[in-house]
Amino acid sequence: MTTILGGSRTPSASSAVASRRVADQLKTAILEGEFLPGSRIMQEELATRFGASRLPVREALRILQSDGLVTLRSNQGAWVTRLSMDECIEIYRIRERVEPMLIEDSMQRLTQEDLDLILRLADELDHTRDIGEYFRFDREFHLESYRAAQMGYLHSMVERMWNATQYYRSAYTRLVDHQGSRWILDAEHRLLADAIARNNVEDAKQLIETHIRRTRVTLADHPEIFDIEGQDGTTVRSSSM
Template identity: 30%
Template sequence: MRPDEIATALRQAFRERLIPPGQALNQDELARRFGVSRIPLREALRTLVGEGLIIMRPGLGAVVTELNVDEVEELYGLRLQLEPPLAPGIVERLGQRDVDDLARLVEGMRALTAAQSEEWSTLNYRFHRRLYELSGQRHAVRLVTQVLNLVEPYARVHAHVLGSRPRMQQERVDMLQAVRDHEAERVEELIDRSIRAARTELAQAMAEISIN
């Protein structure tokens, strides 16, 4: 595997909490898993360090980034700055095939059972990525993706452990309808509202856990 392929696989493992926040990475084990020497693995890890997904700690080596409540609130604040302004570009560049792609993702989410939490979160992540890529703002989308990758392990807890999935599902349905109707202001409003609700609920839950 190439270093970029290794980095992609690790990003997914971090997002899906297959390798949870705070876990140290055994480089020998990872090299065996990917069937590579430590040279391409280290190159992949350097890329992920640059994205903030892992940090290097003395005595432990590479560790998956673990966020505290203040950092989560900061990242959701960045989302508020980056994501809602993409709405006009999304609506302007939208085609029927794009609407169909988003609709398939939303319908796929709706069809999943309550037990299929990880599958739902994966489709939810893809929905956001697909939606924002439609804006055509390549550099903004790159930054958004980096932030989404950082908060995704916590967003999954928000959706399922905190019981927010039904509301989030309806938000995606509403976003899809606003996109279909080419209502840029409505799309922007819904993105903003969704991020604010998630930030409030997740930060409150994390604060309560740290207190207890």
């Protein structure tokens, strides 16, 4: 329980707040591609960047490990989680089976406000040309469709798998965008949003399974996506860092 003395937080409570702040900011940086899979995460650099001491940074890394974004190695340090092609394909096979269950559970409880947001996000996906915005809208669209599910363990597992595969999903989207095939994704998003709005559970389950399988098959056909530069243990950053 948080103790307040003289209107201020105790040091332990303050450290927990700092850890959560660092975890949230680092999570955003990883999901937006600032740190590539396999990048070494230097705690000193994070402490300087986020204006925090080493203790909150270490706790933030533990939080992100539980989120599937960071891999901690005993006495070695922290890295952004990297997947082999086989590992990524395995996760996608699991997602094909479990996300239809999650969307079915969620659809029973979605409000009209939820439905309006899902339809609006599908429209944004259909019209945005900026690939960075597309990634954000895509993630929000799918996670919003699962938001009302009460299967807490499954919900956490699915979000963790989304986190671990974020880089590979974005690489897939860039690939199909370059090939001129993004219209297929847009059509699938519109059909899924329509099925959710009509409360047609079977259509929604089939569509999400097909949507995930299409990504899996394409990733399996492009092993070069998993050949990420800088996997020799050195720190890897994008040009925006």
